Amino acid sequence: MTDAFAPRKAAASAWFDALRDRIVAAFEALDGGTFEVTPTPRTGPEGEDQGGGRMSVLRGGRVFEKVGVNVSTVWGSLSSAASRAMAARGVPGIEEDPRFWASGVSLVAHMVNPHTPAVHMNTRMFWTPGAWWFGGGADLNPCIEYAQDTAHFHAALQSACDAHDPEYYARFKAWADEYFYIPHRKRARGVGGIFYDDLNTGDWEADFAFTRAVGEAFLPAFVPVTERRLATPASAEDRERQLIHRGLYAEYNLVYDRGTKFGLETGHNADAVLMSLPPLAKWP
Known part of the structure; x- marks a missing residue:
């Protein structure tokens, strides 16, 4: 059976992969270190290829x-529990x-x-x-907040949003x-940013363009x-203070x-799923 959505899946997957490459290159230039890259293949219950x-x-x-900066494109069948959760949404x-089918790029940085x-x-x-949809966002998590930094981060994300919809x-x-x-x-984990999920306006190209804008706004x-x-x-x-704040991040x-x-x-x-956990953390 022909998958009419295949070209759009391929376009999205390729873009997430390219975004990952740009971020890794920028972070290596900033840090001077080198990322260790590990393939994360996914196989089905009969050993069949399900991406990675x-x-x-x-x-x-x-x-x-x-x-950590992860990118993946995976497919298969959801478990009964996951299917019920999706149905509830x-x-x-x-x-x-x-x-x-799911594809995306995600990162978490502990400084x-x-x-x-x-x-x-x-x-x-x-x-x-x-159905199909896009999701994503970015949020800043300082343990010592500077109003100038919070304002800069939010302004960059707002600019990306405003170019697509003034209400976003x-x-x-x-x-x-x-x-x-x-x-x-009874508190936020950081100073926020933007978050969206289940984005399907009916215009795949527009929703994909917005998602690209969010990704492109991250480094600036x-x-x-x-x-x-x-x-x-x-x-x-x-x-x-930093280590205790990381405990908060891990809990979330x-x-x-x-x-x-x-x-x-x-x-x-x-290991890829739990990449977001900090290397060290403390609790009061």
Whole structure:
């Protein structure tokens, strides 16, 4: 059977792969270190090829204590639990036909200097026989906040949103504030950014263009903030504060993060799924 959506899947997958390459190159130039790249193949229950990707991690750098940039394109059939969850989100026919295809790039950076903020970004496309959508966003996670850095990060994301829809930034900023909130701590995990999911306006080209804009806005949003704080002296108290904040980040990703849950439920490489966890963390 011919897949009429195949050209769009291929275009999205190629773009996520290219975005991954640009970010890895920019981070290596900033840090001076080199990413370790590990293939993350996915196989089905009978050993059949179900795609895969690359996990790229840089550890112990000058700028990054640990940063991971993952890209993948996978397909197969959702488990019964995952199908029910998708059905609850309004995906039509998924319990009767649980096939899926997903592609995306995601990154999390944990920094050496406590004055440089941790950051998360991802963009993705998801397809089932009954629906397709895009999702993604980026959020900044400082343990020591600087208003100038927060404003710069948000301004870059707002510019990307405004070029596509004047209502997107306010809508997706509010979604990020809600999504990245940690109920059991009664606080946000950082200073927010934007978050969106299930984006399907009916115009695939427009939605893909917006998702590309979000990905392209990331480096201009984050790199200047990092460069501004690299030489800021950090005390032992600053390091302690950073490690405790990382504990907060770990709690969120293990308990609430939608991508972590989906990756583990669908049998993706566990190391790649848990790449977001910090190398060191503490709890008070």
